[in-house]
Amino acid sequence: MRDRSAPGGDGPPPASFAQERAWFAARLTHDPPTYCVVDEFPMHADLVAGDLVAALALLAARHESLRTGLRVVDGRLTQDVRARVEPPVEHVDLSGLGPAEQAERIGELRAAMARRPFDLERPPLWRAAVLELGEGAWSVLLAAHHAVYDTASSFNVRAELTEICAARQEGREPDLPDLPCGYGEHARRERARLTPARRAELAAHWRARLAGLPPVHSVPLDHPRPAARTFRGAEVRAALPENVRARLADAARWHGTRPVVLLLAGYVALLHHRSGSDDVVLGLPVAGRAEAATLPMVGALVNMRVLRVSVAGDPDVTALVARVAAALEADEDHDIPFQTLVELVAGPRPPGVPPLYQLAFNHDPGGVLGAPASSCEEDLLLDVTDELVRIVYDVALFDRATVEALLADYLRLLAAALEAPETRLSQLVPARAATGAGARDPEPVVATAPATACEREVAAVWRDVLGTEVTDVHQDFFGLGGHSLQALKMLATLTAAHRAEVSLRTFFADPTVAGLATALLRDQRGGTA
Structure with a gap:
């Protein structure tokens, strides 16, 4: 019977090459933090904890890897893709603590989540904590095994969580990227290509x-x-x-x-x-x-x-x-x-x-x-x-x-x-x-002011969104106090003006005036940002 979770082949999809490496290596090290990554996604929105739990559930429904474990079947490592999983999410209220105490507690939670081992045969291979920080501030800690998650996944999760939360706050459906194929189909294709x-x-x-x-x-x-x-x-x-x-x-x-x-x-x-x-x-x-x-x-x-x-x-x-x-x-x-x-x-x-x-x-x-x-x-x-x-x-x-x-x-x-x-x-x-x-004193750091028309335009939008002047095109948007929903608002303004489509994922990879100006111009020329 065809596995509906993995179109394009009969039976469970094979493990990808990356999953295969993670599976073997995890059995060598016996050390949970080696193959567990913990990401933190700050959110600023008028939400309740249930909204963030629902957002994580939607992510799991969209992405096969977040519903996948690994099993050996007939001597072959395969993916065990579940139709649905219950999001393993904990709600932690830190709103009564000061900033220093919150930071210390978040560090403790990150370390604890990294130390907890995953059973690779029991999906999902991720867990999360929704942290309530007070005054509309939230943070999501996501711990995931490298068998189902990598650095690029982090950018994608952050972008999708931001959009889902923005849509929830604005009372609309989230505008999420199409997924041309599932992860199981990707694993089949990569093995088929190695002729x-x-x-x-x-x-x-x-x-x-x-x-x-x-x-x-x-x-x-x-x-x-x-x-x-x-x-x-x-x-x-x-x-x-x-x-x-x-x-x-x-x-x-x-x-x-x-x-x-x-x-x-x-x-x-x-x-x-x-x-x-x-x-x-x-x-x-x-x-x-x-x-x-x-x-x-x-x-x-x-x-x-x-x-x-x-x-x-x-x-x-x-x-x-x-x-x-x-x-x-x-x-x-x-x-x-x-x-x-x-x-x-x-x-x-x-x-x-x-x-x-x-x-x-x-x-x-x-x-x-x-x-x-x-x-x-x-x-x-x-x-x-x-x-x-x-x-x-x-x-x-x-x-x-x-x-x-x-x-x-x-x-x-x-x-x-x-x-x-x-x-x-x-x-x-x-x-x-x-x-x-x-001994010589260190040379002073010289800021690079916006020089091109596009850089000046981006800096002006940042100033309106952040309420502060941008004096260096290499300053980090989030280092200046920006958060994900502000980034979404800023991108909407600039992409509409330039008739370009720069994704949140692209912006997160280089959240600077210089990086965003380059991406806007590249997209206008028909390239890939």
Whole structure:
């Protein structure tokens, strides 16, 4: 009998490749926070708790992943998609607490939700808490397993929750994006695309790209590598310095690339210095949403890609950035499920060594780092958001003091690379902070005023909505005090004026005057924002 929850095939849909990785990895680590993400969605509206519970129920009804568990059937991992689920939502009234007490209590709730394990065979693989904060302020904490949720899902959930709540307040039906196909159908399609011919083509590409790959990196360890991985981790974190944040966007434009490429190039340079190796290999998460049908989905679509960069010949910063960008581009059209890549490429490796890469990089521009990490899949992971940077490390291999020095060196090296892109890597050795009479005060951060007609128009609308002047096109809308419903109002005004269709999801990815102006102009030209 055809499974109505998964059109396009008989029986339950197979697990996607991303779900398959999460399922195997969850059985290795036995640590709930490793594969659980907790997002917070502030809401400002004339609502009651039941409205938010109903909004979450509507999300679950729309998105198959929020009604899905994983089961092994006849030796094959499959999706168990339920027709409906009861939203696992708790109402927590914090309206009687002051702001500091509320923040402390929310932090405790986030940590507790992350620690509670999920049974992958019992959907739904998410839970939520609706927090009543007083004076029309609400917040939704959503904890979800990575088998059904990823970073792009967070943007989609936030946009849909905002629209559902706005529609409820205005007494209308919510205007939500069409879902061209369900997640189960996506899983069937991605497996169908990996035909024997395509598999052979990908194998040829990656065997050439990874030929002679070092079995393990040469960054010095503090302790001998154990024969079996423990997955026990810790982290050090710091604020991304203001001088780096202020220069990053302009430097990226000067190099003709994206800010993430500069952040990644800085990490490559640091690993080159620490290891002495000219062959730097990293694991990078990729969104896995190249198809238009997957863009509005809530579900796990992330894949891991192996990035290999040569640092031979002592390039300057400009040349290194170009090499990193070229390496990213070379692999762009050769995405392959990581577990399949391991089957095709990985050879013998030392005991306790993860396959293909042991060092990783992740950039989540709109994200928050949440509770401190207590587990680690790689030896080292550099994790960067708009405001924070952290290194998550394997405590069996590294001491905290070593990682603290590593993070400090990364921030100094990154600042130096942005300031002097003509510097060769051999001269870009991270210098310790100057002290005493010779120390220099940090350079002041120079705001970038709205320059184009579109930027000035966006800034004017922001001023009307937020009640404050926007003096820097890189200021964050939410950092200036904006909230989701104000964002919806502001977008409605600007998209109508420009006859453009910029979604909330696009705005959340870059909530700045510069980012929104770029998206408006791009959409007017017929491109994809």
